[in-house]
Amino acid sequence: MRATVIHAPGDIRVEDAPEPKIVNPTDAIIRTVATCVCGSDLWPYRGLEPVGDPHPMGHEYVGIVEEVGSEVSNVKPGQFVVGSFATSDNTCANCRKGWQSSCLNREFMSTCQAEYVRIPNAHGTLVATDEHPSDELVPSLLAVSDVMGTGWYAALAAEVKPGSTAVVVGDGAVGLCGVIAAKELGAERIIAMSRHESRQKLALEFGATDIVSERGEDGIARIKDLTGGIGADSVLECVGTSQSMSQALHSARPGGNVGFVGVPHEVAVDGQELFFSQVGLRGGPAPVRRYLPDLIDRVLSGHINPGKVFDLTLPLEQVAEGYKAMDERRAIKTLLTP
Amino acid sequence: MRATVIHAPGDIRVEDAPEPKIVNPTDAIIRTVATCVCGSDLWPYRGLEPVGDPHPMGHEYVGIVEEVGSEVSNVKPGQFVVGSFATSDNTCANCRKGWQSSCLNREFMSTCQAEYVRIPNAHGTLVATDEHPSDELVPSLLAVSDVMGTGWYAALAAEVKPGSTAVVVGDGAVGLCGVIAAKELGAERIIAMSRHESRQKLALEFGATDIVSERGEDGIARIKDLTGGIGADSVLECVGTSQSMSQALHSARPGGNVGFVGVPHEVAVDGQELFFSQVGLRGGPAPVRRYLPDLIDRVLSGHINPGKVFDLTLPLEQVAEGYKAMDERRAIKTLLTP
Missing domain, CATH: 3.90.180.10 (Medium-chain alcohol dehydrogenases, catalytic domain)
Structure with missing residues (x-):
């Protein structure tokens, strides 16, 4: 063969x-x-x-x-x-x-x-x-x-619920499937972080309500703007780098949740930062x-x-x-x- | 004054x-x-x-x-x-x-x-x-x-539910209050990790069903023994050191949860290790x-x-x-x- x-x-x-x-x-x-x-x-x-x-x-x-x-x-x-x-x-x-x-x-x-x-x-x-x-x-x-099973898991790990606000970090296939999952699970607002036009378009088609193209501090500031100043209920981390994890953790509100499904490469989460964020974090192979x-x-x-x-x-x-x-x-x- | x-x-x-x-x-x-x-x-x-x-x-x-x-x-x-x-x-x-x-x-x-x-x-x-x-x-x-409010939060962050198995890492006042919280929230089995007789006694009085005095690899092995080989549903981390966090993460089963309330001192969580553990992690000031x-x-x-x-x-x-x-x-x- x-x-x-x-x-x-x-x-x-x-x-x-x-x-x-x-x-x-x-x-x-x-x-x-x-x-x-x-x-x-x-x-x-x-x-x-x-x-x-x-x-x-x-x-x-x-x-x-x-x-x-x-x-x-x-x-x-x-x-x-x-x-x-x-x-x-x-x-x-x-x-x-x-x-x-x-x-x-x-x-x-x-x-x-x-x-x-x-x-x-x-x-x-x-x-x-x-x-x-x-x-x-x-x-x-x-x-x-x-990818769809993984996006689904990301949304569940991030505890997307009817009416909640979800941010999807990463516009690859998993991130885009995460948008589908967030929509199916009833998220009211779905913010896709993407800088690529074709992917932005597909994210919107899948149910994203907002696109944020900024990253880093600017990206976090935009998310805060869109979420009453405190951050999102749920964040789906679909990349696996140190930058994307930081983006995800800072985009969630205290008491919110990050589901991370990008296999982490050289990612270390600072205990004290995670502590004071009060963000729940769960990842893994779906x-x-x-x-x-x-x-x-x-x-x-x-x-x-x-x-x-x-x-x-x-x-x-x-x-x-x-x-x-x-x-x-x-x-x-x-x-x-x- | x-x-x-x-x-x-x-x-x-x-x-x-x-x-x-x-x-x-x-x-x-x-x-x-x-x-x-x-x-x-x-x-x-x-x-x-x-x-x-x-x-x-x-x-x-x-x-x-x-x-x-x-x-x-x-x-x-x-x-x-x-x-x-x-x-x-x-x-x-x-x-x-x-x-x-x-x-x-x-x-x-x-x-x-x-x-x-x-x-x-x-x-x-x-x-x-x-x-x-x-x-x-x-x-x-x-x-x-x-301390009681913090133990309560640890148990909630660790998602203790009726019938679940809970491990409490740390036998200080917060850990002991965590035993009370786990009991009140309906945990069926509550394993207190403690090496001090007076604290073991109080843990048992508060509702602990088992005491594990081993730490590190031996402690993890004992927890696995007591939890059908896979680890506990819920782990309350009530210390805040790198060792106690590692103990907690390795004591939880895939899909289980760690609530951490000891203010972390020089704790970094490895992203890939957390990923493959599939353990949910939430901490913070209660x-x-x-x-x-x-x-x-x-x-x-x-x-x-x-x-x-x-x-x-x-x-x-x-x-x-x-x-x-x-x-x-x-x-x-x-x-x-x-």
């Missing part, structure tokens, strides 16, 4: 690789219908994370089940399935409390930009749709497996599995359309261009079709 | 000082019935915080109103009142949301270890009891003005004003007795011994009577 391999920063290739096989009785093999490039894939691509030996890439996927292990009964060959970047058995103590992304048997996906993928913990990870979805719905179902049935329903009913974050669709063979376009911010997010 | 002044680390004296006067129309002057020494007072006493010029000390108080400014109508001379270490107007945008300790006009109290005290923002800070309480109730009402009516009721009805944390009572003139006893851990908390 054809599969993506990163060799060094900036060096992404599609190569021949052996097809994956069932290893454990809880595995499934899927034929990839769509996969994509994640903002977090850009960290090694940009050399900001070590690449090490050449290795496969990709953790987002929807596909058709090819084969299941002997202990997988929730899905069967031929079904269209959606999963999560973090696999889970859905039965351990953490899963039972709804924190499947901290499953005691968790394995993170990392080989999905390929024609076939082995899904560990398939029994507790995959959710099948009743029918094969139409082609137009595939991008949104793919989004649910990661427990997408918890949200899958609900989010799949919202997509299939046409209620949300997070697939719009894919503004570039390429065949898998052109994965290198997919990374390049995102790196150069020519694309928000690249969808790949094997 | 007689008032406490710190001159240098270890050098606490009672001196003659002018009686306070009304400065602003929202002020009140109270005659102190009881005041006390706070764990946070020990930071400058121990030289761990700069002392600077000699200055008054103390931020906990109950007393009798002597005089009120022209804009104070909620309390009147002769009434017994309870307040908070953080004064609030109780009308600003933060106060209206219940975060009075971030009042836009907040002034922290700092002169309470004295015979008379000026209370700024008296109109939004002081709560009067219907009658003068009996002498036996005074220590518990004094505790409400700070919005005691929000809880005052409820906590005063619980004390007056005899339902809670946080005054038991005072295991040493001294006349104000012996304040130096009060600090010394706490510094040497001979006393949990010293009550002072002017």
Whole structure:
């Protein structure tokens, strides 16, 4: 089969690789219908994370089940399935409390930009749709497996409630999905922080009520202006840098909440600053599995359309261009079709 | 009048000082019935915080109103009142949301270890009891003005709920009041981390179900043992050091919450560690004003007795011994009577 391999920063290739096989009785093999490039894939691509030996890439996927292990009964060959970047058995103590992304048997996906993928913990990870979805719905179902699930978690971690004011820091695919989530959860005012016209436009289409293009002190001042001088009830931090975390913490009011879903890179939170801010802070890899049935329903009913974050669709063979376009911010997010 | 002044680390004296006067129309002057020494007072006493010029000390108080400014109508001379270490107007945008300790006009109290005290923002800070309480109730009402209110906030910030498992890190007066709060809020299992027999005993009396005397890795392992391998739902961090914060974060399960109320000293939280822990974190100076009516009721009805944390009572003139006893851990908390 054809599969993506990163060799060094900036060096992404599609190569021949052996097809994956069932290893454990809880595995499934899927034929990839769509996969994509994640903002977090850009960290090694940009050399900001070590690449090490050449290795496969990709953790987002929807596909058709090819084969299941002997202990997988929730899905069967031929079904269209959606999963999560973090696999889970859905039965351990953490899963039972709804924190499947901290499953005691968790394995993170990392080989999905390929024609076939082995899904560990398939029994507790995959959710099948009743029918094969139409082609137009595939991008949104793919989004649910990661960026939409992550935006949803950010909004819940930030405790967005009906009537609340939400700020979204970051205008990447996750941030834009965070806007959708804040809207769905009833936020009355949704302030998207974005400096890019195409992303501002999509944020407004997704439900943002205000755009703030300033950053740093100016950005904080603008947020305060828009929130009665005290800051927002909820802030979704969807970047993962020290600057974005600071922006987020200073944009929330005392008693407000920051949900942070950008994997932090060299971020340290000062204890005394956090203390006096009285801001609640929760982050992490999203427990997408918890949200899958609900989010799949919202997509299939046409209620949300997070697939719009894919503004570039390429065949898998052109994965290198997919990374390049995102790196150069020519694309928000690249969808790949094997 | 007689008032406490710190001159240098270890050098606490009672001196003659002018009686306070009304400065602003929202002020009140109270005659102190009881005041006390706070764990946070020990930071400058121990030289761990700069002392600077000699200055008054103390931020906990109950007393009798002597005089009120022209804009104070909620309390009147002769009434017994309870307040908070953080004064609030109780009308600003933060106060209206219940975060009075971030009042836009907040002034922290700092002169309470004295015979008379000026209370700024008296109109939004002081709560009067219907009658003068009996002498036996005074220590518990004094505790409400700070340590009990702070323990209550820690439990709420840690989202203690009926049936949950709570860990209390720190066996000082705040930690012990945190045990009371966790019990009142319905925690089923309350694990107090303490190495001191007298404090362990009081924790058990207040409602702790388990005592863990280990710290660090061993302490975390013991907590995991007691919580099905995953950690506690709620952790109350009541110390404020890097070690205690780490203990707290590692004692909570994914999806659990840490409420931290020890003022952090040289604490930095690693973003990536917090991210993957999926633990929610909220700290700050407790919005005691929000809880005052409820906590005063619980004390007056005899339902809670946080005054038991005072295991040493001294006349104000012996304040130096009060600090010394706490510094040497001979006393949990010293009550002072002017």
